[in-house]
Structures are given as structure tokens and as C-alpha cells.
Amino acid sequence: VTASPPRRLPAPPDADAALERIRSHGGRVTPAKRGVIDLLYGDGTPRTAEEVAAALPGIDRSVVYRCLGQLEELGIAHHVHLGHGRAVYRRAGGTDVPVACQGCGATSQLDLGDVEAFRSLVLDRTGIELDLVHFPLSGRCEACRAASAEGGDAG
Amino acid sequence: VTASPPRRLPAPPDADAALERIRSHGGRVTPAKRGVIDLLYGDGTPRTAEEVAAALPGIDRSVVYRCLGQLEELGIAHHVHLGHGRAVYRRAGGTDVPVACQGCGATSQLDLGDVEAFRSLVLDRTGIELDLVHFPLSGRCEACRAASAEGGDAG
DNA sequence: ATCTGTGCAAAAACTTTGCAGGAGG
DNA sequence: CCTCCTGCAAAGTTTTTGCACAGAT
Numbered sequence: 196v197t198a199s200p201p202r203r204l205p206a207p208p209d210a211d212a213a214l215e216r217i218r219s220h221g222g223r224v225t226p227a228k229r230g231v232i233d234l235l236y237g238d239g240t241p242r243t244a245e246e247v248a249a250a251l252p253g254i255d256r257s258v259v260y261r262c263l264g265q266l267e268e269l270g271i272a273h274h275v276h277l278g279h280g281r282a283v284y285r286r287a288g289g290t291d292v293p294v295a296c297q298g299c300g301a302t303s304q305l306d307l308g309d310v311e312a313f314r315s316l317v318l319d320r321t322g323i324e325l326d327l328v329h330f331p332l333s334g335r336c337e338a339c340r341a342a343s344a345e346g347g348d349a350g
Numbered sequence: 351v352t353a354s355p356p357r358r359l360p361a362p363p364d365a366d367a368a369l370e371r372i373r374s375h376g377g378r379v380t381p382a383k384r385g386v387i388d389l390l391y392g393d394g395t396p397r398t399a400e401e402v403a404a405a406l407p408g409i410d411r412s413v414v415y416r417c418l419g420q421l422e423e424l425g426i427a428h429h430v431h432l433g434h435g436r437a438v439y440r441r442a443g444g445t446d447v448p449v450a451c452q453g454c455g456a457t458s459q460l461d462l463g464d465v466e467a468f469r470s471l472v473l474d475r476t477g478i479e480l481d482l483v484h485f486p487l488s489g490r491c492e493a494c495r496a497a498s499a500e501g502g503d504a505g
Numbered sequence: 506a507t508c509t510g511t512g513c514a515a516a517a518a519c520t521t522t523g524c525a526g527g528a529g530g
Numbered sequence: 531c532c533t534c535c536t537g538c539a540a541a542g543t544t545t546t547t548g549c550a551c552a553g554a555t
Contacts, residue, residue, distance in 0.1 A: 223529045223534055244520080255537050260520060262535095276431065278485070281519085294476045297485070303476035313468040321449045321458035323489040330433070330452070330488035332472065334480035378509055378554045399545080410512050415545060417510090436544085510553075517546065527536070 204270030206288025210236040213271045213286075220269060227254045231262045232286075235272050241283035241293065241302065277302065278333050293331040298339030305332070359425030361443025365391040368426045368441075375424060382409045386417045390427050396438035396448070396457070431485050432457070448486040453494025460487070 207213040213232050214224050222228075230251045234242065242250070248259040263284055266272035274282040277295045291304040314325050335343070362368040368387050369379050377383075385406040389397065397405070403414040418439055421427035429437040433452045446459040469480050490498070 218530080221534080225529070225535060227536075256519095257521075257538085258536055264521095276434070279431070294472060294478050294480075296478055297481065303478060305472065305475055309471060309475060310468075313465075313471075316464060316468075317449060317460065317487065317489070320460055320464060322492045323449050323451055323458060323487075324491075324495060325449075325487055325489035326452065327487075327489075332478075332480055332482075333485035334472070334478040336479075337477045340479060373555085376509080380510060380554070382511075411544095412513085412546075413511055420510095507555090508553105509555100511551085513549095515547085517544100519543080519545100521540105521542070523540085524538090525536105527534105529534075530532095 206286070207271055208288070213266075213269075216269050216271060217265075222265065222269075227251065227258050228262050228266070230254060231259065231266065232271065235266075235284060235286040239285065239289065241275055241277060241285045243281045243283050245281070247284060273329065275328065276330050289328065292327045295331060295333045296336035296339055297333050298335050298342070301336055361441070362426055363443075368421075368424075371424055371426060372420075377420065377424075382406065382413050383417050383421070385409060386414065386421065387426065390421075390439060390441040394440065394444070396430055396432060396440045398436045398438050400436070402439065428484065430483065433488055444483065447482045450486060450488045451491035451494055452488050453490050453497070456491055457486075 204216075207216050210232050213236065214229065217224055217228060231247055234247055234250055244256075244260055244263060247263065248254065248256045251259065263272060263274070267274065270287050272284050273287050274284050275293065277283050277293065278297045278300065290307050292307065292310050293302050294305055295302045310325075310327055314327070318324050359371075362371050365387050368391065369384070372379055372383060386402055389402055389405055399411075399414055399418060402418065403409065403411045406414065418427060418429070422429065425442050427439050428442050429439050430448065432438050432448065432450045433455065445462050447462065447465050448457045449460055450457045465480075465482055469482070473479050
């Protein structure tokens, strides 16, 4: 989980364009890649490498990792550090900012417009331009806050 | 790296108070814990578990992990997911919001007041109350942005 | 004296790599 | 036909766990 796009390639608009890009870069379109791309371009659900592997029975885990790595290099997918530990993968090109609940794992989306003012503020204060797509926001949803206020552990 | 404070204990103001808290909870004050606490309460530098271990020669890694875990449960330290992969540990009680550059690793601090409005906005939009201390903001500082605009790879 | 903490080693969880054979263009 | 990709297995990282002994109160 340490790849940066060689040059910021525009995200392919759909799965077919993604396959096209693979070919145009000398790659082969294989069932594994097709599977990963279909998964990531199907619904926008971010998935861990493990989840991607689980959704593609018959495809070896190592191949899933290699596919995800290649898709990142090609600007087709990218990973996001949602909450504790494991990164999740999404199709590239999303402009929405994910917000995760660290309690239950639910994610909401913020509009880019909503965060623009804040990005400006942070840039002004610190000189750092936030990358909220790659390093998203995390917190606790209402249900999880209520749970930990009462019982204690809402893990 | 999966501990949540049983109840939000107030952070000990200094290293001695931290040792005191260990004792008052039935724990023993040992060289390992003293070492970890001195490190975290010395300068505010966030450190990975590996860095803590490296700074305490003669203390086994597993012990460092166990100490960090216990210190988290006691509200003496906590971990922060700064940038890629590894979490870093800090003394508890900081109210500033770290902002990291994922390029060079430099961190700036934001005032809590600066983020309050944004936290309200996110709460309103998503129902999620951000925990920006535990899951800090990440982006790219000016130098790293300039570097990647020119050369391409700025690590 | 008692119970917690330590060190070691082994395991677990997650990811990467080497290699020989299979498949895509 | 050429080279990339796959599957398997093995190694690499980072963190956790079991256990017997040592150490703190």
C-alpha cells in the first residue's frame, strides 16, 4: 500500500474505459482484473483487499493485491485510509469526501463544496492542502455515540 | 491498535501524574512504562511503536506494545493514524488537531476553534461527529506540492 | 507474598515476492 | 509468439499471545 500515480491520469469514466486503459498501457485484460474493476465500478462501496478477494472466489489473494496495485498505478482505482488499520479501495475519480464512523464502519459522503472552505482555512493556517479523498474524515455516528455514552463499549 | 478508553479519563497533566494513575489502577510502575511515558511526555513528538521500542533498548517489542495498550486504556496515551500505515502514539490530553504532510511527514497544528465550525457542518450533514485528534487531517505542504508539480515523484 | 509485568518464542494477521506454467493480444 | 498474468508457496512485516520467571507494592 505504497503506490503513487506516476502522473495524475484522469480517472476512466466507466469500467470499459478502465479496461481500455489497461490495454493501452500494455496490460492484459484478464478475469481477475475484470472482476476487480466490475466490483469497484459496480457500486461505490469501498472494499478492503480482503473483501475484494472474498468477492472473487478462485482468484488468488496475491493476484488481487497485484491487480489493485496495477489499477492504482493506472489511475483506475486508489486506496483510502478509512478508520483503523486496513485501507479500502475505491474506483478513482470520485469527488465526494467519505466520512466514516469508526464505531460501526458506516460511511457517509460529503460534497466537495462542503469542504472547500475548510480546505482553504487549513491551507491558510498550515500551508497544507488537504487530501480528504485519500485520508478521509472519521468520527462517530449518532448511534455509536449513544451506545458508548450508555454501555461503555460500542466497539 | 484497537483499544478505546473504558471511560474518558482526564489526561494526566504530567509524567508523574501518569505514573500515579497506573498505581491507582492496580498497575505496577516498571522501567518499561516509565520509559514509554518519559518518551511520550518528554517532547510532543508522535512516535510509532517501532520508534518507541527503538528508543528503549533492552525492552522487548511485545512489552512496548503491551505498555502502549495499557497506557491507552488508562487515558495516558493514545494513538493517531497519521498518514500511511503505521499509527503513532502521543501523550493524551492534546487539544490541538494535527495536520500532516503525507509527502515529508511534517506536521502542523490547528486550533480546536478553527475546526469547530467544520465539525458542526459535518455533524449536520452526516450525523458523524469527527474525531480529528485520533484520525487527523492529511495533505501536502507547499514544498511537496511544488516538488511533485515539477519532478513528478516527491516520495 | 502476591499479582502484575517481562522476555522469549511462537503464532497470527496482512502483504509481498519468486517461479513455472497458462493465457491475452 | 511473446510477454504479461496467474496460482501456489514461501518469505516479509507488523502486532498479538502463551508461558515461566522476575519484579513492584
